[in-house]
Amino acid sequence: MILMTKFKEKLHHGWTIFVAEYIKFPVYIMLHPLKGFESFKRDKRASMKVSIVFIVALVVLNILAFQYTGFEMNNNDIRDLNSIAEIIYIVAPIILITVSNWAVTTLADGKGKMKEIFMMISYSLFPLIWSTGIALVLSNFLTGDEIAFYTLTLSLGLFLMGYMIFFGMISIHEYGLVKCIITILGTLLAASIIIFVVLLGYDLFQRIYGFFYTVYREITLRDLI
Amino acid sequence: MRKTKILIFLLTTIVLLTTIQAKAAIGYTYNHKGEAIYSTIGLTVNQDPYIASTLGINPVDFTSPEDMFVYKDKLGNETIYIVDSVSNKLFVFDGNFVLQDTVSDYKLTIDQFSLDELSKIKSDKDYVVARNTFFLQNIDSALGKAIITTEPVTIEVAEMRWKNTNDSIAKVEQVDGVDYVIAQGAGQTTVIAEFYTANDLLKETPIPTISQTYKVIVTDEVPGSIIDPTKTNGFSEVELNNMTSFQLKLSNVVCVYRSVIEKTGEDYIYLCDKGNNQIVVIDAITYEIVKFVTVPDDISFEGINFSPEDVITDITGRMYVIADNIFEGIIQFSVDGIFNRFTGVNYVTLSAWEIFWRNISTESQLAKQSSIINTSFTSMCTNSDGFIYSTSYAITNDDGIVTDDNSMIKLINTSGKDVIRRNGYQSPKGDVIYIRSSTASAVRGPSKLSGITANEYGIYTVVDSKMGKLFTYDYEGNLLYISGQPLYISSDRGSQIDTLSNPVAITYHGEELLVLDKNNKAILVYENTDIGALINQAVQYEYVGDSENAALVWQEVVKQNSNYEYAYIGIGKMYRKNKDYEKAMEYFKIGADKDAYSRAFKLYRDAKIRQAFPYIAGGVFAIVGAKITYNLIKYKRFRKVREGADDSYD
Numbered sequence: 036m037i038l039m040t041k042f043k044e045k046l047h048h049g050w051t052i053f054v055a056e057y058i059k060f061p062v063y064i065m066l067h068p069l070k071g072f073e074s075f076k077r078d079k080r081a082s083m084k085v086s087i088v089f090i091v092a093l094v095v096l097n098i099l100a101f102q103y104t105g106f107e108m109n110n111n112d113i114r115d116l117n118s119i120a121e122i123i124y125i126v127a128p129i130i131l132i133t134v135s136n137w138a139v140t141t142l143a144d145g146k147g148k149m150k151e152i153f154m155m156i157s158y159s160l161f162p163l164i165w166s167t168g169i170a171l172v173l174s175n176f177l178t179g180d181e182i183a184f185y186t187l188t189l190s191l192g193l194f195l196m197g198y199m200i201f202f203g204m205i206s207i208h209e210y211g212l213v214k215c216i217i218t219i220l221g222t223l224l225a226a227s228i229i230i231f232v233v234l235l236g237y238d239l240f241q242r243i244y245g246f247f248y249t250v251y252r253e254i255t256l257r258d259l260i
Numbered sequence: 261m262r263k264t265k266i267l268i269f270l271l272t273t274i275v276l277l278t279t280i281q282a283k284a285a286i287g288y289t290y291n292h293k294g295e296a297i298y299s300t301i302g303l304t305v306n307q308d309p310y311i312a313s314t315l316g317i318n319p320v321d322f323t324s325p326e327d328m329f330v331y332k333d334k335l336g337n338e339t340i341y342i343v344d345s346v347s348n349k350l351f352v353f354d355g356n357f358v359l360q361d362t363v364s365d366y367k368l369t370i371d372q373f374s375l376d377e378l379s380k381i382k383s384d385k386d387y388v389v390a391r392n393t394f395f396l397q398n399i400d401s402a403l404g405k406a407i408i409t410t411e412p413v414t415i416e417v418a419e420m421r422w423k424n425t426n427d428s429i430a431k432v433e434q435v436d437g438v439d440y441v442i443a444q445g446a447g448q449t450t451v452i453a454e455f456y457t458a459n460d461l462l463k464e465t466p467i468p469t470i471s472q473t474y475k476v477i478v479t480d481e482v483p484g485s486i487i488d489p490t491k492t493n494g495f496s497e498v499e500l501n502n503m504t505s506f507q508l509k510l511s512n513v514v515c516v517y518r519s520v521i522e523k524t525g526e527d528y529i530y531l532c533d534k535g536n537n538q539i540v541v542i543d544a545i546t547y548e549i550v551k552f553v554t555v556p557d558d559i560s561f562e563g564i565n566f567s568p569e570d571v572i573t574d575i576t577g578r579m580y581v582i583a584d585n586i587f588e589g590i591i592q593f594s595v596d597g598i599f600n601r602f603t604g605v606n607y608v609t610l611s612a613w614e615i616f617w618r619n620i621s622t623e624s625q626l627a628k629q630s631s632i633i634n635t636s637f638t639s640m641c642t643n644s645d646g647f648i649y650s651t652s653y654a655i656t657n658d659d660g661i662v663t664d665d666n667s668m669i670k671l672i673n674t675s676g677k678d679v680i681r682r683n684g685y686q687s688p689k690g691d692v693i694y695i696r697s698s699t700a701s702a703v704r705g706p707s708k709l710s711g712i713t714a715n716e717y718g719i720y721t722v723v724d725s726k727m728g729k730l731f732t733y734d735y736e737g738n739l740l741y742i743s744g745q746p747l748y749i750s751s752d753r754g755s756q757i758d759t760l761s762n763p764v765a766i767t768y769h770g771e772e773l774l775v776l777d778k779n780n781k782a783i784l785v786y787e788n789t790d791i792g793a794l795i796n797q798a799v800q801y802e803y804v805g806d807s808e809n810a811a812l813v814w815q816e817v818v819k820q821n822s823n824y825e826y827a828y829i830g831i832g833k834m835y836r837k838n839k840d841y842e843k844a845m846e847y848f849k850i851g852a853d854k855d856a857y858s859r860a861f862k863l864y865r866d867a868k869i870r871q872a873f874p875y876i877a878g879g880v881f882a883i884v885g886a887k888i889t890y891n892l893i894k895y896k897r898f899r900k901v902r903e904g905a906d907d908s909y910d
Contacts, residue, residue: 106849107858112293176865179858 056085061161065199072206075158076151083150086157093160094125096167105174108185129156135225136204139218145208155207159199166192289742290692292685292825292852300821302732302741302792303721303773309782316359319781321347327532327570328765328776328783331518338769341516342776342783343531348510350531350547355769357783365507366542368549370500378500380554382536384509389500421468423452444483445563508549511535515570518544521577521595526550530579532568539568539581539597553579556599560588572640572648574674580648582637590637590650590672603676604637604650609664641767643714647679648672651709651722654689662696665689665706669722669733684738685825685852690724690731707731711766713773717803719796721766721773728760730773730786734799738826741792760784771796791820798830807833829853836860841867 064071512535690707718735811834832847
């Protein structure tokens with residue numbers, strides 16, 4: 036009996052923490068972005084655990100949306116579903132933005148650490164996660180004429196995500212408005228440079244691999260004769 | 261012994277079952293995603309093609325058949341016309357391909373035409389009215405006139421000068437001391453010869469004794485070559501005055517068409533006389549020439565060699581002509597052959613982005629950019645409403661890369677607008693998937709549609725001369741079936757009896773489809789396969805609005821070919837009509853018709869809500885009622901307590 040109450044208490048406690056960490060705090064940040072991110076950074080209220088869970092949730096929701104979005108809104112063929120690709124589509128841009136933003140803001144007196152930037156972006160996924168989920172459910176009850184509600188939900192999520200990231204940048208790096216905008220542009224530039232370098236490296240690697248492979252084939256074929 | 265027998269029997273059965281496979285009809289179609297999938301063909305060749313010997317024609321006269329037309333009169337009697345562009349003969353058959361007539365010369369009665377009209381007409385590549393010859397034999401200055409012959413001779417005058425009115429068409433030059441008229445470009449101009457005697461030249465402003473104007477017409481001469489004065493074999497004006505009629509000879513006849521002008525009842529055959537740059541209209545019964553359409557007197561046609569490729573008319577007798585090198589559209593002529601306008605124009609559209617770039621680019625940048633070239637039409641036919649179905653090549657840019665392949669098939673209404681329906685999974689355009697760039701030009705690029713024909717219930721078929729395929733669509737633009745043998749190897753093209761090598765004309769003949777193949781010199785008779793006939797029947801039912809009978813036929817189609825996606829939409833429509841929305845949704849989903857699915861889903865959802873509403877409303881009422889009663893009881897109790905308290909205070 037005592038165990039039971041203890042378990043109940045524990046469960047209740049866990050639930051309270053879950054609501055506070057995973058819902059209330061992100062909502063608070065969304066509604067009061069400057070104050071929210073302030074406590075996010077100063078009071079170290081953000082946790083890595085929550086960030087990872089948010090990213091995983093978005094990946095899972097995206098995979099679910101691929102298959103279960105209503106027929107009218109769904110342009111995907113289930114045969115094209117590739118969960119690895121879905122993971123990469125979400126994780127890769129986050130890492131790319133994190134790294135490039137860190138690279139730019141370190142030079143521009145940004146106060147944010149890379150971990151904070153990463154967590155800030157993950158927390159900013161919160162509205163997108165909810166809008167994806169709601170849109171997924173909604174799409175199964177809407178007809179083609181009401182498709183606007185579906186797109187509205189999705190675009191609202193995207194907009195709020197952008198809004199949160201923007202204010203997150205201001206708070207985390209302790210920037211003014213203009214500097215924030217400039218660093219965002221710099222981040223995009225850095226991201227494209229990273230992409231370019233990665234592609235260049237990939238191409239180079241392929242060439243080197245091709246060269247050694249040809250050498251290897253040449254040797255093996257000659258030796259065999 | 262018995263056991264071995266059973267064993268042998270079993271073994272043979274297994275071997276037969278596993279090794280012998282029924283050869284399925286080879287065919288493909290495109291699914292809703294535009295992927296090629298296996299499917300059944302809708303048209304097949306079941307009989308030997310008609311060739312010259314079976315048609316009763318001398319094979320020498322049937323070396324290059326160009327066009328075929330099936331004319332149906334009001335009583336339903338059919339006449340089939342075929343033209344050959346080398347022998348320039350018109351073969352007339354009845355509905356069963358029995359030769360009725362062979363026409364090679366067409367009687368032209370001179371009284372019916374004015375001299376001006378006659379001077380524009382050509383016969384066997386030459387003008388009917390002989391050109392003025394422009395070489396001078398000698399000058400007899402005493403007589404004051406020049407004797408004109410066809411022999412180039414030096415001139416015995418003190419001095420002569422030539423004047424050209426248009427250097428871009430012809431000019432006079434000296435070659436080995438003899439004056440010749442040298443061709444420069446197609447057109448009509450005049451050359452003036454001025455002859456001065458020694459006396460003339462003494463004056464301050466010399467006036468020539470004789471000034472002779474010669475008409476020079478340049479047609480197909482190579483620029484820079486001498487115009488041969490003997491070339492013309494026309495009649496002189498005097499000769500024409502003494503004749504009542506002569507036989508006109510056509511050259512390179514590429515199109516035949518027959519129709520009756522409803523208002524006047526005039527029954528004419530129209531022939532595209534490409535080699536003579538004219539359209540010849542002849543009487544359908546007597547084959548006598550009635551009228552001509554020559555190059556229009558309009559600025560759009562200046563310097564262009566008018567080469568009509570295809571002609572059709574509407575019910576009022578207006579002519580619609582496709583011509584080589586004319587990119588503006590289909591040329592519309594009035595009943596009398598006067599140029600009206602261009603219709604069905606192939607618009608090249610630029611996106612806002614392209615317009616922006618073109619605005620800020622410099623001249624030299626624009627010159628380096630690949631321009632987008634409009635394409636000309638390839639064939640036409642009329643439907644039962646008198647609208648024109650037309651085909652054209654895809655619009656490409658300079659590099660041969662296709663920029664728009666969706667408007668290759670058009671239905672042009674009387675005001676010149678494209679009103680074809682493109683409600684299918686893809687817009688009608690022949691092959692959806694094709695090799696976009698490769699070195700083998702034989703297989704590259706979109707379909708080259710060379711013929712189109714429509715039947716009375718909106719089904720139209722186009723023929724692709726690149727792959728030898730027939731694509732059949734319904735009036736909504738749904739791809740019904742693809743027929744014809746696949747031609748993957750170019751050297752193998754048309755070697756089989758039922759493959760198409762160079763289809764040039766295609767026409768419905770009852771339920772059959774006739775295809776005229778120029779390389780094979782044959783007419784292939786395509787008949788509907790079982791499933792093809794079923795599909796046609798279903799489309800016919802849908803055309804008249806009988807969706808229930810159509811659905812029954814579609815069910816039969818699905819039984820025979822479960823890959824046939826479009827049929828599921830037809831079945832779904834029946835279920836929707838019977839208010840079985842859930843089933844309708846299921847079928848629309850298989851048929852990938854989002855609009856129809858959405859409509860069915862809306863009805864389904866509304867029905868469900870209507871069904872559930874009493875319970876929901878009841879539930880809400882019950883809860884609200886319970887709450888109110890609960891409150892009332894609570895209030896009463898509270899009042900009682902309060903009253904009691906009040907009492908205690910007293």
